[in-house]
Amino acid sequence: MANGYRIVIGLEVHVELRTNTKIFCSCANRFGAEPNTQVCPICMGMPGTLPVLNKKALEYAIKAGLALNCNIASFSKFDRKNYFYPDLPKGYQVSQFDLPIAHGGWINITGEDGQPKRIGITRLHLEEDAGKLLHEGTDAFSSLVDYNRAGVPLIEIVSEPDLRSPEEARQYLTELRNILRYTGVSDVKMEEGSLRCDCNISLNPVTTDQYGTLVEVKNLNSFRAVQRALEYEVERQAALLDSGCQVKRETRSWDDSAGVTRSMRSKEKAHDYRYFPEPDLVPVAVDQAWVETIRQDLPELPEAKRKRFMQDLGLPPYDAEVLTASQELAAFFEECLAVYDDAKTVSNWVMGELLGYLNQEGLDITASPVAPKQLGELLQLIADGTISGKIAKQVFVQVCQTGKDPQTIVAEQGLRQISDSSQLEGIIAEVLAAHPQVAEDFRSGKEKALGFLVGQVMKATRGQANPQLVNELLRKKLQ
Amino acid sequence: MGLYDMPINNLNKLIASGAVQATEVVEDVFDRIEQVEGKVRAYLTLNKEAALQQARRIDEQVAHGEEIDPLAGVPVALKDNICTKGLRTTCASRFLESFQPPYDATVVERLRARGAVILGKTNMDEFAMGSSCENSAFFPTHNPWDLQRVPGGSSGGSAAAVAAGEAVYALGSDTGGSVRQPAALCGVVGMKPTYGFVSRFGVVAFASSLDQIGPVTRNVQDCALVMNAICGRDPLDSTSADIAPPDFTSFLTGNVKGLRLGVPKEYFAAGTDPAVADAVRAAVDKLCELGAVAEECSLPHTEYGLSAYYIIATAEASSNLARYDGVCYGRRDEVRADLLEMYLHTRKNGFGPEVKRRIMLGTYALGSGYYEAYYLKAQKVRTLIRRDFEQAFQKYDVLVAPTSPTTAFKIGERTEDLLAMYMTDVCTLPVNLAGLPGISIPCGFKDGLPIGLQLIGRQFDDGRLLQAAYAFEQNTDFHQRRPQLDGTGR
Numbered sequence: 001m002a003n004g005y006r007i008v009i010g011l012e013v014h015v016e017l018r019t020n021t022k023i024f025c026s027c028a029n030r031f032g033a034e035p036n037t038q039v040c041p042i043c044m045g046m047p048g049t050l051p052v053l054n055k056k057a058l059e060y061a062i063k064a065g066l067a068l069n070c071n072i073a074s075f076s077k078f079d080r081k082n083y084f085y086p087d088l089p090k091g092y093q094v095s096q097f098d099l100p101i102a103h104g105g106w107i108n109i110t111g112e113d114g115q116p117k118r119i120g121i122t123r124l125h126l127e128e129d130a131g132k133l134l135h136e137g138t139d140a141f142s143s144l145v146d147y148n149r150a151g152v153p154l155i156e157i158v159s160e161p162d163l164r165s166p167e168e169a170r171q172y173l174t175e176l177r178n179i180l181r182y183t184g185v186s187d188v189k190m191e192e193g194s195l196r197c198d199c200n201i202s203l204n205p206v207t208t209d210q211y212g213t214l215v216e217v218k219n220l221n222s223f224r225a226v227q228r229a230l231e232y233e234v235e236r237q238a239a240l241l242d243s244g245c246q247v248k249r250e251t252r253s254w255d256d257s258a259g260v261t262r263s264m265r266s267k268e269k270a271h272d273y274r275y276f277p278e279p280d281l282v283p284v285a286v287d288q289a290w291v292e293t294i295r296q297d298l299p300e301l302p303e304a305k306r307k308r309f310m311q312d313l314g315l316p317p318y319d320a321e322v323l324t325a326s327q328e329l330a331a332f333f334e335e336c337l338a339v340y341d342d343a344k345t346v347s348n349w350v351m352g353e354l355l356g357y358l359n360q361e362g363l364d365i366t367a368s369p370v371a372p373k374q375l376g377e378l379l380q381l382i383a384d385g386t387i388s389g390k391i392a393k394q395v396f397v398q399v400c401q402t403g404k405d406p407q408t409i410v411a412e413q414g415l416r417q418i419s420d421s422s423q424l425e426g427i428i429a430e431v432l433a434a435h436p437q438v439a440e441d442f443r444s445g446k447e448k449a450l451g452f453l454v455g456q457v458m459k460a461t462r463g464q465a466n467p468q469l470v471n472e473l474l475r476k477k478l479q
Numbered sequence: 480m481g482l483y484d485m486p487i488n489n490l491n492k493l494i495a496s497g498a499v500q501a502t503e504v505v506e507d508v509f510d511r512i513e514q515v516e517g518k519v520r521a522y523l524t525l526n527k528e529a530a531l532q533q534a535r536r537i538d539e540q541v542a543h544g545e546e547i548d549p550l551a552g553v554p555v556a557l558k559d560n561i562c563t564k565g566l567r568t569t570c571a572s573r574f575l576e577s578f579q580p581p582y583d584a585t586v587v588e589r590l591r592a593r594g595a596v597i598l599g600k601t602n603m604d605e606f607a608m609g610s611s612c613e614n615s616a617f618f619p620t621h622n623p624w625d626l627q628r629v630p631g632g633s634s635g636g637s638a639a640a641v642a643a644g645e646a647v648y649a650l651g652s653d654t655g656g657s658v659r660q661p662a663a664l665c666g667v668v669g670m671k672p673t674y675g676f677v678s679r680f681g682v683v684a685f686a687s688s689l690d691q692i693g694p695v696t697r698n699v700q701d702c703a704l705v706m707n708a709i710c711g712r713d714p715l716d717s718t719s720a721d722i723a724p725p726d727f728t729s730f731l732t733g734n735v736k737g738l739r740l741g742v743p744k745e746y747f748a749a750g751t752d753p754a755v756a757d758a759v760r761a762a763v764d765k766l767c768e769l770g771a772v773a774e775e776c777s778l779p780h781t782e783y784g785l786s787a788y789y790i791i792a793t794a795e796a797s798s799n800l801a802r803y804d805g806v807c808y809g810r811r812d813e814v815r816a817d818l819l820e821m822y823l824h825t826r827k828n829g830f831g832p833e834v835k836r837r838i839m840l841g842t843y844a845l846g847s848g849y850y851e852a853y854y855l856k857a858q859k860v861r862t863l864i865r866r867d868f869e870q871a872f873q874k875y876d877v878l879v880a881p882t883s884p885t886t887a888f889k890i891g892e893r894t895e896d897l898l899a900m901y902m903t904d905v906c907t908l909p910v911n912l913a914g915l916p917g918i919s920i921p922c923g924f925k926d927g928l929p930i931g932l933q934l935i936g937r938q939f940d941d942g943r944l945l946q947a948a949y950a951f952e953q954n955t956d957f958h959q960r961r962p963q964l965d966g967t968g969r
Binding site: 041044046047048049050051052053066080082084086089091094141146152191272275276279280281282 | 526560561562568570575580582583584679680681682683684686687688714715716717718794795797798800801802803804806808809815816818822842845846847848850903962
């Protein structure tokens with residue numbers, strides 16, 4: 001789409017930390033409360049109030065930093081970022097400028113060539129969120145402000161300009177979200193604003209290594225929007241460059257319904273944030289022993305889990321990718337595996353039947369009506385020949401709907417597979433008698449004809465016949 | 480001597496014994512206020528009903544035979560940048576003219592817990608920016624020793640109230656000398672504790688890295704008693720020190736034998752009134768007479784203090800005052816145009832000229848391209864000044880200097896000459912830059928106007944200052960003189 005140009009993308013991701021209380025006061029940190037019910041003089045920035053750092057927020061920032069392979073600073077501090085906006089009660093945001101809590105990390109994605117690609121993380125810093133402006137029910141001269149979000153702890157994660165396509169950007173975001181979700185430091189829900197993303201993108205001719213003019217894209221409310229906005233920008237900037245025009249250094253806003261970016265403000269008029277060290281907070285001396293404790297506490301992260309699923313369990317990359325998309329799904333898979341140890345079969349059922357059902361019902365894996373043990377037992381029933389795979393699918397749906405164990409359902413409904421040849425021979429004789437022509441076709445070499453006959457036997461036994469056995473018996477009869 | 484004029488200790492004993500009721504003390508102080516406030520104008524808000532109520536509670540405790548705290552029943556005035564729950568806190572600014580904090584400052588909470596009786600809120604330079612109380616948005620306060628003159632600032636209302644007998648003691652805040660300088664100009668005791676000794680929670684911030692609350696009293700013993708009440712770690716202030724304060728009254732021994740005094744020559748630079756210099760040198764001699772040893776010393780970076788201070792303090796102020804934007808509380812000028820217009824009108828009409836000047840100075844100093852040249856450089860100077868003190872304190876226990884280069888000046892005299900006004904704090908602001916404790920006590924008079932002696936100590940060695948100050952005070956009578964406010968005044 002942009003022949004002759006190198007695409008350079010870097011992402012700035014803001015993630016709200018899931019602490020019980022806000023970063024500098026004891027107000028609850030909870031999404032969705034009535035406006036201005038989770039506020040106090042401190043997060044409202046009232047005169048004379050002072051911030052006190054929530055240690056849990058620091059711990060979560062360190063945890064996120066470690067999960068993203070960052071170096072954790074032994075000495076860090078907070079700074080004030082000064083600007084006026086009604087959602088910012090103090091007229092400045094407490095953030096970190098030159099000594100972020102973490103820096104120099106990376107995560108791996110799969111590059112354009114299918115090989116693993118390392119994307120650098122420049123820095124991760126801790127800061128406070130601002131409130132939210134509401135324009136509903138107001139006239140043209142006023143807005144309402146909800147300060148519930150003001151003072152919610154945020155981490156900002158800045159990537160290196162290592163991403164070379166919108167698709168890589170999407171992958172990076174997905175992996176980043178998964179890692180953070182695994183660590184439990186955030187809900188990382190873009191729709192609730194607990195994960196927000198701004199993009200920096202530039203194009204330059206492949207003939208040079210020099211970066212092109214950088215454009216910032218904001219107002220991206222979904223992963224899809226990120227990818228679409230970047231694709232749009234690639235086209236737009238390439239078209240400009242192709243026609244000999246220059247790309248303007250500016251901030252643009254994504255209009256999701258129109259599918260375009262629009263100029264917000266030029267960078268020449270950029271804010272001067274007048275950063276300086278926050279005098280109301282003491283610098284943070286990070287105890288390395290504490291960092292090690294937090295490191296020990298990290299769960300197995302998606303990449304390691306994927307590797308293990310592929311190397312130790314022999315799963316294909318696609319399966320490993322799908323199963324590790326969330327910690328809960330991976331845990332479901334592994335619990336299932338503890339009952340029935342054929343990894344690929346379990347994987348097929350989890351990705352196929354289970355995810356299919358959950359998707360159809362709009363349920364999360366954590367709300368699965370089937371317990372991992374039940375699915376394992378169901379697979380065991382197939383393996384030991386008690387039921388056929390086809391029956392198993394019906395049983396699965398019933399487990400979902402009733403919550404009963406597979407064995408119970410099989411017993412109650414007499415679904416046990418007929419594996420007794422004496423029981424089947426009579427039925428087979430009837431089927432052959434009813435379809436002499438088909439039998440003749442098979443004898444004359446039409447292999448396909450056998451499938452029809454097996455189907456007829458299965459139908460006659462309401463699917464309970466052991467298909468393998470039916471197959472064998474039919475062949476014997478027709479020889 | 481009226482009740483209003485008695486030391487904390489004596490009043491408290493009278494109340495505790497039942498000889499005098501706390502309500503009588505409050506009534507007596509309010510009588511005094513009625514008598515002289517018209518001339519002095521120390522208060523922005525009076526709180527008589529609540530004060531009487533608090534006094535009644537103390538009286539009930541005494542009637543029930545309960546023990547009361549050493550500060551119980553004693554009336555106090557609070558500088559109007561110290562937040563008081565439900566009692567308006569204006570910072571002498573139009574911006575906060577009707578602002579009623581829903582919380583008490585930690586110091587107020589501590590005083591209330593000890594049974595202190597809050598008389599009201601005292602006048603000050605707007606947002607504590609000034610050295611004369613003339614920057615109050617409401618009215619200037621007059622020096623009780625000469626009503627034509629300023630009481631100093633920014634805690635001018637607190638110092639004038641205590642000097643005039645309108646409060647037994649007061650709290651002020653000291654960012655560059657704002658407790659010590661008005662104490663000197665009003666002939667009372669004013670102390671700035673070590674930075675971090677007193678919680679700043681609830682003190683409306685001017686310059687966060689410099690602000691510190693301190694007592695204004697009529698004698699050193701009162702000062703020690705108030706220090707006992709206000710010092711100590713506060714979990715709501717991250718910059719408050721985790722150091723258990725001593726019993727400051729234990730330093731009131733009267734003994735200074737072997738105490739090593741340093742007299743920094745830079746604090747007697749050109750511009751120092753010779754009468755002030757003489758009084759301070761005489762005070763040094765007096766302390767030596769009592770057994771201390773003194774020697775001239777040098778704090779070589781002193782001359783850069785003023786510049787560094789006016790960069791750091793204004794930079795922090797420009798940010799601290801950004802919250803006054805008309806959105807959440809305080810003044811808002813309804814302009815049905817757009818957000819920017821609302822901001823501009825509100826801040827233009829809400830702030831006085833000195834506050835605007837300092838916001839602009841600070842904004843400039845932090846601006847991109849200027850940060851290194853101004854703010855960062857000033858921080859380096861601050862480090863050098865701190866080192867000067869550290870070196871001096873290897874040889875000396877206490878440094879002795881004037882508090883203010885001159886006695887109280889006339890109202891209006893320096894309002895046109897800002898540098899002259901800023902120079903008023905030249906002897907006090909290095910102490911804030913270094914985060915050290917300092918105290919000003921009366922040490923003489925010139926033409927009937929008080930002269931202040933400044934003692935500067937090591938970090939968290941506040942007790943040593945009280946020790947030296949008390950010994951000096953017990954052997955002089957400057958603290959016993961009172962301004963003549965009866966009749967028409969001067």
